Amino acid sequence: MAKENICIIYGGKSAEHDVSMLTAQNVLNAIDKSHYHVDIIYITNEGDWKKKENITETISSTDELDLQDIESGDISRLLLETHNQEPYSAVFPLLHGPNGEDGTIQGLFEVLDIPYVGNGVLAASSSMDKLVMKQLFAHRGLPQLPYVSFLRSEFEKYRSNILKLVNDKLQFPVFVKPANLGSSVGISKCHNEEELVEGIQEAFQFDRKLVIEQGITAREVEVAVLGNDYPETTLPGEVLKDVAFYDYKAKYQDGKIELSIPAKLDEEVQQTLRDMAVEAFKATDCSGLLRADFFVTEDNQIFINETNAMPGFTQYSMYPSLWENMGLSYADLIEKLISLAKEKYEDKKKNKYQID
Structure with missing residues (x-):
């Protein structure tokens, strides 16, 4: 019986790039290679796509998944040109954060008509955006705890009003989070207004929108x-x-x-x-x-x-x-x-x- 073609995609243009690499190592070492012909696509921090075909060996380090020496390829071609011209039974995006689990790459799979593991465009994007969620x-x-949300431009223009809103609606400690990021990147626990301002500035390094939540x-x-x-x-x-x-x-x-x-x-x-x-x-x-x-x-x-x-x-x-x-x-x-x-x-x- 012929093997099914599967493609695992990892890396990504995201602050969670390294987490994705570790996930890919684990999945590649566990997937049944007697059943699947496994290709991998590495997305660099710069957003370049690099492909390696027919992974059969055990991956002992994430360094082995850093395909910097492989020439970058056209995205659609890498996904559509497959072993024996048999389309992928599914692609498995092991991507965390923006450009990976936020609906963007899922939209690409939809346009190319490729089956893919996990959530679709709407579910991925709405689950990624903490405010929409x-x-x-x-x-x-x-049931949810109280929260406040605002944009970077709003904070720059109405800083004192926003700080007053947080103090009026929430009690310290509070958690400041980028709205569109995971793995606790850019998140701060703040016990007073000084820490709050520092936390807001930290979160805005990773997203233009943030959420401040009541601690409990x-x-x-x-x-x-x-x-x-x-x-x-x-x-x-x-x-x-x-x-x-x-x-x-x-x-x-x-x-x-x-x-x-x-x-x-x-x-x-x-x-x-x-x-x-x-x-x-x-x-x-x-x-x-x-x-x-x-x-x-x-x-x-x-x-x-x-x-x-x-x-x-x-x-x-x-x-x-x-x-x-x-x-x-x-x-x-x-x-x-x-x-x-x-x-x-x-x-x-x-x-x-x-x-x-």
Whole structure:
């Protein structure tokens, strides 16, 4: 039986480039190469696309995935010219942040009519933009903490008014976040107005729009969602920290994060979290995968924090670990996501594009 063609895309013009490289290493080492002819496309920090075909070896370091010495290629040609002229059964974008999980590359796949793993244009873009996400959650009736959002140009013009708004509507500590970034890049926990101004300036290095959220004393709990029209969920997992703030360095460099899977919660709370995760999945019209993040207070109040349409996907990240706890191995999870991508593509083909 001939192998199916699969293409894994990683890197990207994003502050989360290195996280993507690590994810790609993990997926490449787990994917069933006896079943798939695996090509890779590396997107450099400058946005150049470089392709290497038929990856069969184990990747021992992300340095092996840095294809700087390979000549850049035309994007559409790299995606459409395949082994034995058989189209890709699916492409697997392992891209985090802008230009990867924000709907832009998903739009390219749609135009080229290529099946792809994960969320579509709308789900990816709305899950990436924290303000739009919050507005959709509110429409669905999901409980959230208070927040304020504004643009860089607005802060430059109305700085004193905006600082007053934050002080009037929120209580310190607050979290300042770029609206369109993940992996805790550019996020600050601020305890006073001086730190707030510094946090705003930091966040505006990464995006023109930011969100400032009310801080809360609560447990940080996450639920993984998998599926298309009828999604399934995992038992919740909890993030246990040796640091005051679960930032990028703590997540990926210091190893100061411990995951408790499943989280020690009442069964009723667990079920509520799983139900809310499905509501969040539907609120943003997701497909394939989603991780929903929540706050749970000491008296079991639940607030949705955010969702991630392309969650951390290294072998030991929360999302795969939650499914491992449910009996779905990392390799089988990859296989399931590819299957869901093909299912979504076949369903889309049922649409009519001409009027009889």
